[in-house]
Amino acid sequence: MSYNKNILLIGGTSGIGKALLERLSTDHKVTKIFATYHRHKPDTNTTDKVVWLNMDVREEGSIKQAIADINRQTQHIDWVINAVGLLHTNTNQPEKAVRQLDAEFFLQNMTLNALPSLLIAKHIISLLKAGTPSELRPAIYATISARVGSISENELGGWYSYRMSKAALNMGMKTLSIEWQRTLKNVCVAVIQPGTVDTPLSKPFQANVAKDKLFTPDACARHLLKVLNELTVEDTGCFIDWAGKTIAW
Template identity: 60%
Template sequence: MEQQTNKTYLIIGGTGGIGQAMLRQLASHQHGNEKSTNSATLIATYHKRPPPDMPQVTWVKMDLTDEDSIKNAVETIKTKTTHIDWVINCIGLLHDGNQQPEKSLRQLSPEFFVQNMKVNALASLLLAKHIRPLLQKATRTEDAPAIFAVLSARVGSISDNQLGGWYSYRMSKAALNMGMKNVSIEWARSLPNTCVVVMQPGTVDTTLSEPFQGNVAEDKLFSPDYSAEQLLNVLATMRAADSGSFVDWAGEKIAW
């Protein structure tokens, strides 16, 4: 599949492990079956961490927990490009400096629960709300839709939950999944030829998973570059009819 000329990508959380790896992949013009010498337009967001030195990338500051920050960032992006073809939200919260995922109800903190909901669930809804006009201006077809992708987690699957625990993370990811399903249904009517997809990147060697890697088999712990390549490969195969899907890094469907 030949990559479209002047295709514009927006990576939310471009300073994170997976976000940076995606930018490297996209900058090399090699992902999926796409190979092109055409220059992609790469835009990425950062929050607190200074962005890396990547000359191909236009950086925009955004706090996904603050709607005004999202609105202002989108207005800035509109001065950089006329449209967005793909949006990929790589941001997620599993733990912070004060709290790890809960092993039992005794450890449940209302503040940590709300923080998980804001970062893992609400943020993508607000992003969809404000980025929609730029997706609407993208050239979209059934076979080459605009993409709105978010990273979720297999533990957000209700039917797959056999272990319990991790209340805030599990519930926020389940809420994210429901929110994106809603968006996919609405946009099928109002923004046709757009694919809204929820993706599980696997267990990736990043700061998010670092405290929990001890029980992960070596061949199941992915590098950010490998996970990013796999995710982009899957997205390159998506059609508009796939909107509303929950898939893993290999493109296999995950039960809700």
């Protein structure tokens, strides 16, 4: 079965998002990619498939405006991929102990990691509803999460802000999948762990990562797209890794 996809890629300017954009741009099944940036519109020679949109995922008004811009250009979106995330800043690193907890940094993590996927979902519903109407090829709403967001697999402790924001994200997406099973029956909501990827986000924490477990952004994008292309409606509400294996909540 051949079909064409319109894709919304949130965070298309660096790391995983940029690698996803490069691979999706060469996919003949992809018709249009609406890729978002925060501060500076990329000055790159992307294909005619790519439409750049400004979006500050911390602001609902910015999200609403970007999706309104998409709505003026297409009647449907088939895939949404949110690749935006925060692990550390110039002034804050993940906490090793509770005494290091900083309220402002905690809220930054929640604002960037947990909330945006719900706000985007709130405003993208009508475009997703008109997406690919097939159980074999569902519309997909995917969010990049992290294994450390698993409560069951937390054996090391630490990283309070990041762990809690990703656990909150996971709960939000699981809850969304249940709602959309009733109202958007041909949408698969997926939470995906990309592995450890050689990007600025993970750079300070790569020392103990085995060479074969540190992925290039391109390898990560290849893994993620393979998983996304294999999802069905029955998989909605899943929490899976880059190889498609289930992660315990």
